[in-house]
Amino acid sequence: MSEYTQIFRGTAFSSKSPKEVLVLKDYLFCINADGMIEKAVAPEHVDYQSLLNRYQEKENFHQLADGQYFLPGFIDLHVHAPQWAQSGTALDIPLYDWLNTYTFPIESKFSDLDFAKEVYEDLVNTLLANGTTTSLYFATVHKEASLLLAEICAEKGQRGLVGKVVMDDPEQTPEFYRDANTQTALADTEEFIIAVKELAKSTKQGVYPVVTPRFIPSCTDGALKGLGELAAKYDTHIQSHCSESDWAHSYVQERFNKNDAFALNDFGLLGDKAVMAHCNFLNDEDAQLFAETGTAIGHCPISNAYFANSVLPVAHLHEKGVDIGLGTDVSGGFSPSLYDNARQTVMSSRMLEDGVDPNLSADKRGLPNSRVTINEAFYLATSGGGESLSLPIGRLQENYTWDVQIIDTKIPSAKLPIFDANEDLSDIFQKIMYLVRPENIREVWVQGNKVHNRIN
Ligand SMILES: [Zn+2]
Structure with missing residues (x-):
């Protein structure tokens, strides 16, 4: 198994086609030294648990909090x-x-x-x-x-x-x-x-x-x-x-x-x-x-x-x-x-x-x-x-750049109206697209580097 520079764990949304949005629930995104997504691993994948065991306690492991989601930059x-x-x-x-x-x-x-x-x-x-x-x-x-x-x-x-x-x-x-x-x-x-x-x-x-x-x-x-x-x-x-x-x-x-x-x-x-x-x-x-x-x-x-x-x-x-x-x-x-x-x-x-x-x-x-x-x-x-x-950007999938926004739906000053803990993720996606304000965009990463970190 190769060494990754960073591992991110959380739920992401990414386009599959113009009309279809993929919900990548609780995925692991394995980022290499070039800032590219080398592996996108679903929970049911055979390597998921071993990756978790290997990286979970390390400094380069990033776990999204409850109510947070990845969107492509x-x-x-x-x-x-x-x-x-x-x-x-x-x-x-x-x-x-x-x-x-x-x-x-x-x-x-x-x-x-x-x-x-x-x-x-x-x-x-x-x-x-x-x-x-x-x-x-x-x-x-x-x-x-x-x-x-x-x-x-x-x-x-x-x-x-x-x-x-x-x-x-x-x-x-x-x-x-x-x-x-x-x-x-x-x-x-x-x-x-x-x-x-x-x-x-x-x-x-x-x-x-x-x-x-x-x-x-x-x-x-x-x-x-x-x-x-x-x-x-x-x-x-x-x-x-x-x-x-x-x-x-x-x-x-x-x-x-x-x-x-x-x-x-x-x-x-x-x-x-x-x-x-x-x-x-x-x-x-x-x-x-x-x-x-x-x-x-x-x-x-x-x-x-x-x-x-x-x-x-x-x-x-x-x-x-x-x-x-x-x-x-x-x-x-x-x-x-x-x-x-x-x-x-x-x-x-x-x-x-x-x-x-x-x-x-x-x-x-x-x-x-x-x-x-x-x-x-x-x-x-x-x-x-x-x-x-004609650049490998805009999708959260393998061989694309790690360009993401971390959206927090729960911050008090701009809370999204999500009241059901089991709300359908495609509904949450729509709420994000219509209601997000800059306050909800907590972190922004480009090519594997953090370039924006909102503190208030
Ligand atoms: Zn113009």
Whole structure:
């Protein structure tokens, strides 16, 4: 029998498929020195008792208390790190105005590394405290501050995928906030990629550089082409926004006479390691292109309610074979919590299915078969995110990373309404998904290391 670095014992929830959640009752999770789950052992397994005998009294044995459960760490596929500084503001104005009057001015301040450090440290702490163990970040156009964000993730133990944002088109970006020109945008991106890859060598949980054209409207053709080439050269992840709102979607149609998805593909910006935020206006051909290229959608339901002019048809896109994960879109979405976004995913899908205009008859009001369940929303926040990023994360099973949140349903300040000691575990799972607050998230682990420990 091999030596394990840590052993955890308790009941866990993990997606088996988009619709099905596995209840792993009283399992032993055996973690190796790389922070991977080497064995997940059920109580009826022949080795269970001998593992218990061997490790139970040791310091590296962790037994969950009564009322505590393991959930996989959540994976946030869309965070604008600098926008944390303006979360919750200006959500009542349209996307175009929101970018120009609020967002670009705040992002331009990240040339100041002291300011960047203050905001980024607070954001990474906040996301970890909300159970988010992996984040896909847009930073800003500034190379140094973007690298600082990757360093902060590395130091705090979060798995960070970070992009230096490219926006070089003078037509669509303000003079005070853009890349100086296409050449510097590409040179800075390449230097950033090399620096993050270097940082990754000493970062157990991984940090990853991400090629990040903000979105087509803010980039020249030269930048888009060059970024596609850099992504291929260094085999990096890619992120951008795709077909988000009426305005963004029709802008691309006018410029290229095709939809976002096909335009991005022409520049080499789709693929297995590409995640596109929003995608509300994908048609079936676009969706097929996503499925064929392995491109994923970062679904941001709270942000969509403010800026996307529509509800993403998650169920339909899943049926088309598109990978989908969940994003907060801080700060187009006001909440840093993927719990809030999982809940909104379900609620928005119900409105899409039923429709919203009471003046229409029931049969004309909505889009049939659009609802998703809380199980599916949980899948998006965990396993779907892992598949979107092509990383072994988001599931509590062998050969996946030990990225977990320990949920305490019994703490006095945020007790969950569980009154029956024998309550069905799948009901408890649903209560966790709908009612958990940051107070309930007692510990967070990434790649076998404890990165958050709540003491009050
Ligand atoms: Zn965004």
